[in-house]
Amino acid sequence: MQSLTSFVGVDGTNPSLNSARLQINLKPLDERDDRVQKVIARLQTAVDKVPGVDLFLQPTQDLTIDTQVSRTQYQFTLQATSLDALSTWVPQLMEKLQQLPQLSDVSSDWQDKGLVAYVNVDRDSASRLGISMADVDNALYNAFGQRLISTIYTQANQYRVVLEHNTEITPGLAALDTIRLTSSDGGVVPLSSIAKVEQRFAPLSINHLDQFPVTTISFNVPDNYSLGDAVQAIMDTEKTLNLPVDITTQFQGSPLAFQSALGSTVWLIVAAVVAMYIVLGILYESFIHPITILSTLPTAGVGALLALLIAGSELDVIAIIGIILLIGIVKKNAIMMIDFALAAEREQGMSPREAIYQACLLRFRPILMTTLAALLGALPLMLSTGVGAELRRPLGIGMVGGLIVSQVLTLFTTPVIYLLFDRLALWTKSRFARHEEEA
Secondary structure, three states: OOEEEEEEOOOOOOOOOOOEEEEEEOOOHHHOOOOHHHHHHHHHHHHOOOOOOOOOOOOOOOOOOOOOOOOOOEEEEEEEOOHHHHHHHHHHHHHHHOOOOOOEEEEEOOOOOEEEEEEEEOHHHHHHOOOOHHHHHHHHHHHHOOEEEEEEEOOOOEEEEEEOOOOOOOOOOHHHHOOEEEOOOOOEEEHHHOEEEEEEEEOOOOEEEOOEEEEEEEEEOOOOOOHHHHHHHHHHHHHHHOOOOOEEEEEEOHHHHHHHHHHHHHHHHHHHHHHHHHHHHHHHOOOOHHHHHHOOHHHHHHHHHHHHHHHOOOOOHHHHHHHHHHHHHHHHHHHHHHHHHHHHHHHHOOOHHHHHHHHHHHHHHHHHHHHHHHHHHHHHHHHOOOOOHHHHHHHHHHHHHHHHHHHHHHHHHHHHHHHHHHHHHHHHHHHHHHHHHHO
């Protein structure tokens, strides 16, 4: 550990007095033996033995897309039109989520067991004594509202005088019995003679989103599950509960970005493939052989996913960016071979088999050099140990895995697909020519 900062009570991140926050800064990775997850597991095991204390730990990064501070790493919000709806459904959803193996450290900021004193004023009795509701409000504010009544000025400084009730003498609800009000005839009237005090449970804090009450459920993901598994498990649990229409749910931060990325990534990849097909078709004046070049893309995706699976890394937004980068990198292997083969067929009159064979021989070295250049450029992302290395590592793992698998497979599959599509093109032309002769 390099440094430790702690604070207790209400501030910008703690909504209630019964919570505290620790900021633990670890030494650089090259100066310690354990990674962040091992440190978190060791601290969690030690604090679990302390009764009455719930500890929630999460690793933080300098670059984050989370919009709020929560107890654990990922957030899921429930928004309703009333507090009664939240108080009914939040405990039921929490009970279901805590049983899911895809989630860990499930917690909520909904705390509805705070004690609140309700002062019910008998308005008829108060009006007979000439006491208005404004008088009651002023008396309560004088006792508990920290009213500023004066300022003392000295030569060196100034001091504000705050009026408040001395809770050390009469703590708790007994303090309300000591409050006195002045009637219309100048008499002193105890508050207890015109009001009854009732103690109830109420939320310690009420958070709002878009002017509606909201509660945040936060969770972590175990090592043997991915964020996608956790998101799907929460959505399935939500469907089984049949939440009312006045409660809306939404993921926040990383899960929300993950959902958005999965929804838009498919269309982004499709658009990129269509654009590449059009450009390659214009470049090679062919409808068939652009497909030969694009056939190398699945091998890159499979290699990236296998590398992430072997390394135990999640398919997060950063890993998806790496897969998109592979689309533009791996197709250069096929481009080098197809470009040479088509030129040899058209300019030298070679057969397709001889042309692709010569392309494989003469283009092997450039293909290997360009792949190694991209591979060595991605290795620092995969093997780095500096600040923020955990964020960049999935990008490097996906690129390295995709490049290795595509390099091994495309050298063998591209010539086969080239000859297959060439025969398909010849067969198609012969069929069209036969139909024209018959016509």
